[in-house]
Amino acid sequence: MEYSESMGDVDLYRVLMDERWELEDLYTFPYTYSQVHAFIYNLDFELDDARERRIDYSLINYPWRGGYSYTNIYRVLNNLIPEQDKPKISEIKYASPGWIELLMNPDVALKIAGAMVTLIGTGAGGMEAFKRIDRARLEIAKKRRMHNVEMVKLSALEAKYLNEMSEEIAKNIGFTNLEKLNQRTKNPEVTLKLLLAHQRRMNKLAAFVASGKANLPVQTHKKTNK
Numbered sequence: 001m002e003y004s005e006s007m008g009d010v011d012l013y014r015v016l017m018d019e020r021w022e023l024e025d026l027y028t029f030p031y032t033y034s035q036v037h038a039f040i041y042n043l044d045f046e047l048d049d050a051r052e053r054r055i056d057y058s059l060i061n062y063p064w065r066g067g068y069s070y071t072n073i074y075r076v077l078n079n080l081i082p083e084q085d086k087p088k089i090s091e092i093k094y095a096s097p098g099w100i101e102l103l104m105n106p107d108v109a110l111k112i113a114g115a116m117v118t119l120i121g122t123g124a125g126g127m128e129a130f131k132r133i134d135r136a137r138l139e140i141a142k143k144r145r146m147h148n149v150e151m152v153k154l155s156a157l158e159a160k161y162l163n164e165m166s167e168e169i170a171k172n173i174g175f176t177n178l179e180k181l182n183q184r185t186k187n188p189e190v191t192l193k194l195l196l197a198h199q200r201r202m203n204k205l206a207a208f209v210a211s212g213k214a215n216l217p218v219q220t221h222k223k224t225n226k
Contacts, residue, residue, distance in 0.1 A: 011106035011220035012090055014099040018213055021094070029214060030089075030100070032204045033112075037087060038077040039198050040115070041108050043184075044177045054080055059184045070197045106220040113216040115174035116209060119202050126172045130199055133165045137192055154189065162188035169195040173202055 015033070042055050058076050063069055078086070087104035102109070119126060140158055154162070166188065170178045175195065185191045208214035 010103055011109065013087075013102045013104055013106065013109040013220050014217065015102065016215040016217065017094070017098045017100060019094070019096055019098065020211075020213055025208070025213065028204065029208055032201050034078065034087065035074045035201050036112055036198070036205060037104075037108060038074055038081060039201070040111055041085070041105075042077045042080055043181055043194075044111065044175055045108070051080065056184050059190075060186065064187070064190050064193070070193055073194070073197075109220060110218060111174075113218045115202065116205060116216050117218065118174035119172060119199070120206055120209060122172045127203075129168055129172060130196070130203070133169060133192070134196055136165060137162070137189070137196070141189070154187075159188050162192050166192045166195055169199060173199050 015029075042051075046052075047055070055077075058080065062073060062076065085105060087102045087109075089100065090103045091099070091101040093099050093101075122129070140162070144158075163182075166178060166182075169192070170176075173195070175181075175198070178191075181194065182188065182191050185194065205214075205216070209216060
């Protein structure tokens with residue numbers, strides 16, 4: 001899919017909510033949803049050439065060291081989204097049923113909803129795979145630090161293992177653009193860390209869905225003109 005400078009028609013996407021939300025939830029859910037949106041918008045869709053180049057530059061030149069870097073990459077990704085393409089809150093209704101109504105691109109909204117269906121569908125096995133892969137990644141990083149091996153100097157076996165783990169994570173979270181992500185990072189360790197960071201945020205949204213606090217429908221509510 002290719003985005004133009006103006007989206008034109010957008011959809012109202014309703015995140016359904018029950019009456020058990022706490023005050024903290026009203027921050028956690030929109031913030032996490034915004035991060036997931038930024039990741040999927042920039043990295044799981046085909047954009048115009050100029051935006052693709054900006055994303056490539058940001059990922060290649062980003063200082064990939066420590067958890068701080070992987071947290072702040074979401075700020076970078078969000079800043080790469082044109083203002084007119086960022087989700088806007090149209091309405092919040094806290095009743096039975098309630099909803100958070102977002103004015104946003106329908107393709108991205110449905111991509112997020114579909115990815116959530118995929119993740120939840122993996123069940124306990126998907127969560128165990130996430131934990132297992134994160135432990136394996138940490139073990140590889142630990143061994144390389146012990147031998148003073150720089151991040152870019154991966155053995156062929158390590159690179160193969162990291163790629164296999166990325167494929168498993170991508171499948172579990174419905175991420176379809178793995179090959180391009182690998183081309184962008186030019187480092188299988190960075191790719192895996194990005195996917196794990198993305199799943200952590202997907203897991204937060206999944207907790208809202210699993211508890212019944214929120215529901216991400218696989219259809220948009222209605223269209224409106226900007």
